[in-house]
Amino acid sequence: MKKILRLDQLTTKLSRRAMLGGAATAAVAIVQTAQGKTVQESVSITELLPDDPTKKVGTLAGEVGTRSSFEKVVKKPSDISSRSPLQDFYGIITPSDLHFERHHAGVPVIDPTKHELLIHGLVDKPLVFTVADLKRFPSVSRIAFLECSGNFRTGKETMSPQDICGLTSQSEWTGVKLSTLFREVGVKPSASWFLAEGGDAAVMTRSIPVKKGWDDAIIAYAQNGEALRPEQGYPVRLFLPGWEGNTSVKWLRRIELGDAPWHTREETSKYTESIKGGKIRQFSFDIDARSIITFPAYPKTVERGWIEIRGLAWSGRGKVARVEVSTDAGKSWQLATLQDPILDKAHTAFRYLWNWNGAETEIMSRVTDETGYIQPTFAQLIEARGPDGGYHFNPIAAWQIKSDGRVLNRPER
């Protein structure tokens, strides 16, 4: 029996005759034949969609599951990144194949049996660990978000949550605590920073305070129950909960302990932001608290009546304390319901029931984290930092609800 793996083209205009006849080609699909071969084939409407699924035996069990061919959820790639479709997600875990991507010289292919992690510098014993070695240490798992600090775009009404801030995703990360490895190599008390270096063609490097390594850094080899995806650093990456994504160096090959930061290009020329007085802020590690309504949001439309407003909120400094929603363009705010689990440094789902009377308005959310930080407006951020924008921009995002039910981003400038 053949199994449809993926639809490549679906004929949208199906004539009634074709539907009844059942012979006409409805789609071009990637199909696994009974012999296990993968081929491209046209499939008829009856194969694709029987009139009555209770009258036709379905496809047999397979080696890997497939997303329903009725679901089209995709990342949005550019030359340097690919954005997560936040508006299509449910719950708080990002499916691994939809986790955002950002890399500086493409995704390398690394043989896990050859890959090694070297830890050296201000240590008693410089050591080399294979991936298998790393997996022998006591393991830890943690659900946490990962967000690129350059994750704000505006300027158009026709922007979705994916367009505005799709460079954030959440996974359960599994690996060994970096503190366990620090003990193993004997980090010297004089070490105050470490350099993390990737094994990609950018040989990406960031300087990280040693304290973060002792606190909660993970050398991760798994994501959502399976090995890391190549785009997420296969076979091993650094994972720094709550910190700007670039510091969680992927394809990690080396950690050097030192007594000063290295001032690499990624922490000087990039990932620094202009602030007031002509100054440039550096080593801005923490992700400030942020939230966004992911439904209703462009490109979806709404109907008058009850609407469950849904969204995500998170903070790099701890837990989400509360989320407020405004349905009157920010004049008044109501508490949203937070969905368990509310985890430290993790995307947290919120919802708010709203009975829309059909009048034009704007809806928006703002989060407060457990440090008492309240997500600012765009104007507050410009006021605090000056007009240059840049990294770590986390403003309240507003959706315009038009009387015909269209939902549009409210551009900030």
Add this chain to the structure above:
Amino acid sequence: MTFWVNFLPDSPDEARKDDGLYTQKPVVVGDTLPAAFGFGRTATQAEIARLDIDVRPDGKGLPAGEGKPAIGKVIFAQKCAACHGVGGVGGPNGSLVTTNDPAKKRPDKTIGNYWPYATTVFDYIRRAMPFSEPGSLTNEEVYNLTAYLLHANGIIDEKAVINAQTLPKVTMPAQTLFVPDDRKGGPEIK
């Protein structure tokens, strides 16, 4: 480290048969992490040297060799200008040299007006450029290119020689602009 030994009954029936197993306080096993697990192998000096390519602002990590702007200029035209523009200005992958183009609202962020340390120029070019052939340059070529880009940005003299001693001494125009992050959470927007 604390281990919680937690036996949960499989069914309410089983729970009723409790012989103390289920109502017992969790057992705390104390710190059982060994001083070392003994996993991994000792790194040799040779393998550390092969991978340890980073360069710090104080010059630690700079290799032997030297470079001059005039030689770097020739290499740049051959290996870099296609992506970064003739003379390091314009180009599809961004300017590396500061210009005061009055047509631009804000000048491009470049080595001359945004990079705090000259050593980063050497470190970055050696590890990542040219983009199409990363890791292909010799240390000598990287020194020459670094010298050229510093000169093109008006930071060093045309006759300057760049090596492990002179590069850390170059003062970059943007160095005093950099301040460490002072956001701390709490109500203040920064």
